Amino acid sequence: MAMRNRITIHDIARHAGVGVGTVSRVLNDHPNVSAETRAAVQKAISELGYRPRSAAKTLRTRKSLAIGFITDYIATTPFAGNVISGAQDVAWQYDHILLLVNTNGDPALEEAAVEMMLSREVEGIIYATMWHRPVTPPKNILETNVALLDCYVEDRSLPSVVPDELRGGYEATARLIQSGHRRIAFINHNIPDPAQVLRAEGYCRALADHDITYDETLVVQRVAEPYGGYEAMGRILRLSKLPSAVFCYNDRMAMGAYDAIKEHGLRIPQDMAVISYDNQELLAANLHPALTTMELPHYGMGRWAAQYLLGGELKPASPPQVLLACPLIERQSV
Amino acid sequence: MAMRNRITIHDIARHAGVGVGTVSRVLNDHPNVSAETRAAVQKAISELGYRPRSAAKTLRTRKSLAIGFITDYIATTPFAGNVISGAQDVAWQYDHILLLVNTNGDPALEEAAVEMMLSREVEGIIYATMWHRPVTPPKNILETNVALLDCYVEDRSLPSVVPDELRGGYEATARLIQSGHRRIAFINHNIPDPAQVLRAEGYCRALADHDITYDETLVVQRVAEPYGGYEAMGRILRLSKLPSAVFCYNDRMAMGAYDAIKEHGLRIPQDMAVISYDNQELLAANLHPALTTMELPHYGMGRWAAQYLLGGELKPASPPQVLLACPLIERQSV
Numbered sequence: 001m002a003m004r005n006r007i008t009i010h011d012i013a014r015h016a017g018v019g020v021g022t023v024s025r026v027l028n029d030h031p032n033v034s035a036e037t038r039a040a041v042q043k044a045i046s047e048l049g050y051r052p053r054s055a056a057k058t059l060r061t062r063k064s065l066a067i068g069f070i071t072d073y074i075a076t077t078p079f080a081g082n083v084i085s086g087a088q089d090v091a092w093q094y095d096h097i098l099l100l101v102n103t104n105g106d107p108a109l110e111e112a113a114v115e116m117m118l119s120r121e122v123e124g125i126i127y128a129t130m131w132h133r134p135v136t137p138p139k140n141i142l143e144t145n146v147a148l149l150d151c152y153v154e155d156r157s158l159p160s161v162v163p164d165e166l167r168g169g170y171e172a173t174a175r176l177i178q179s180g181h182r183r184i185a186f187i188n189h190n191i192p193d194p195a196q197v198l199r200a201e202g203y204c205r206a207l208a209d210h211d212i213t214y215d216e217t218l219v220v221q222r223v224a225e226p227y228g229g230y231e232a233m234g235r236i237l238r239l240s241k242l243p244s245a246v247f248c249y250n251d252r253m254a255m256g257a258y259d260a261i262k263e264h265g266l267r268i269p270q271d272m273a274v275i276s277y278d279n280q281e282l283l284a285a286n287l288h289p290a291l292t293t294m295e296l297p298h299y300g301m302g303r304w305a306a307q308y309l310l311g312g313e314l315k316p317a318s319p320p321q322v323l324l325a326c327p328l329i330e331r332q333s334v
Numbered sequence: 335m336a337m338r339n340r341i342t343i344h345d346i347a348r349h350a351g352v353g354v355g356t357v358s359r360v361l362n363d364h365p366n367v368s369a370e371t372r373a374a375v376q377k378a379i380s381e382l383g384y385r386p387r388s389a390a391k392t393l394r395t396r397k398s399l400a401i402g403f404i405t406d407y408i409a410t411t412p413f414a415g416n417v418i419s420g421a422q423d424v425a426w427q428y429d430h431i432l433l434l435v436n437t438n439g440d441p442a443l444e445e446a447a448v449e450m451m452l453s454r455e456v457e458g459i460i461y462a463t464m465w466h467r468p469v470t471p472p473k474n475i476l477e478t479n480v481a482l483l484d485c486y487v488e489d490r491s492l493p494s495v496v497p498d499e500l501r502g503g504y505e506a507t508a509r510l511i512q513s514g515h516r517r518i519a520f521i522n523h524n525i526p527d528p529a530q531v532l533r534a535e536g537y538c539r540a541l542a543d544h545d546i547t548y549d550e551t552l553v554v555q556r557v558a559e560p561y562g563g564y565e566a567m568g569r570i571l572r573l574s575k576l577p578s579a580v581f582c583y584n585d586r587m588a589m590g591a592y593d594a595i596k597e598h599g600l601r602i603p604q605d606m607a608v609i610s611y612d613n614q615e616l617l618a619a620n621l622h623p624a625l626t627t628m629e630l631p632h633y634g635m636g637r638w639a640a641q642y643l644l645g646g647e648l649k650p651a652s653p654p655q656v657l658l659a660c661p662l663i664e665r666q667s668v
Binding site for chain 2: 020021022024025027032034066069073074075076077078080081082084085088097098099100101102104116117120223224225226227252255256259280282283286288299
């Protein structure tokens, strides 16, 4: 039952410098894709030798089994679809269907959802959060196999897959340094969570590795929304000595930073380069200029979690704590 | 088993002038909500007398049943989460869980998904598309109860729920007229589909009902993406006699129109009022100024479809073809 080591739409996306959503739209002849993007994706498909497989062929029997999929905030995130697609793509390879429950983070509902799934004899449960954080899943989930997705338990007693935030923060900063920037601001979220702490750590390490002194006046923390990014960038633009580049905690903050930079009469990227995190395609691809950003590996996390539950490999003695890389999506803002 | 006629988060959202996603974030103490928005939602909750119910209490038995939920493009739309939430909220009231399959629009995969669901003895299947259009579902779906969501079959032989695009187009245009505008441009999608045709029809009827002559130079069609909106608005801004307001086919096109209007040195809404369609909150709430738009009733369509399958009402002789209203979300662009 080992999976073939084949080209995936994730590889296509990285090669073409777009998100997996865009590749999916091109593969499915969705009308809302620009001609340029379509051409770039088709070039990548051709260069990598990708052949879309009929997913229907992977359904070998009618007597399918199921895995449970519990999410917290499916309605309020643009990421849920990619996570679910990744999990489903693997689940179907193993003839499994997803039983989906969205809980809005309600612990009583989570416990009830697990009971429901256990009564339906799922092979395992993916417990997924929509942003990277520690969790306390309901106790009854231990009655089956579990894979935590974009979250972890503090004692690391359950298998988990999360984005490699530190490496992503490092690579975003290094990308700016590679373009010649030495004075680099960092707009961060103002609530400590793994992404906030680890992306900052990556920023610091990249500066240190390139002999750039950390300057605390260049680091501003605000609410992780466009207005927070706007405020933070405004503060940075009042410094007597301006930076030439800024790394933003997420694409929403970058959206606000764009407004502040433009109102200040500066051009992106000539006067101020911008790099960001998340690859929320609706924003990142459509800002002027299009935003260079680190992609959160939602599709890949979905695949990993389903593969862990269904792959049949010997489970290691200690539950794996997997970090997935966040690929750089190059656009026009650096 | 009749549902109580209770206040829903949809009512809260309308009352507070925000999307259901925002209400959900406030109810769940999600950190990424501005203080102003949180206050507005809490005011609406208080005024309407809303009491969040523990969804867990609705699970009366461990022996739950299931309905199938087939979607086409879950990974590439911001709307899937709301549709799924609406369907799940009702399904859980009836002790049902959702079996989810995303097909990327592949007909062979759709047929296989239906087989899988039939073999698991679902009570019915919701067949959902992510934009309003005619469909040809796989034949085997007729072996169970079906509710079509955001789509319909041409001969109207299956029950269907879709947004009331005509009324939405009418009300968007009437909203501009109500603010004193008489010369109103319309930026439309350039591919005919129900939304494109019916929103245009609503625009025309609203003009006629207010004795405004239709002027074809004010109607420009482009790709339904930000760059299409940017191009269309640029063309409108080259007219010798400018309009004072514009109705955009969707929020993505409005995003591009904003850029064109600002580059032209005009202010929104003082020099050019903008109203739009979809309420993609990530865009609409975060543009400067925040965008007034008609909300697509995704949560409500999800609820309707699940209620139709599970409600146990006598099925009418001819399959219902339901139009759900698209509420006006007032922000700052009109």
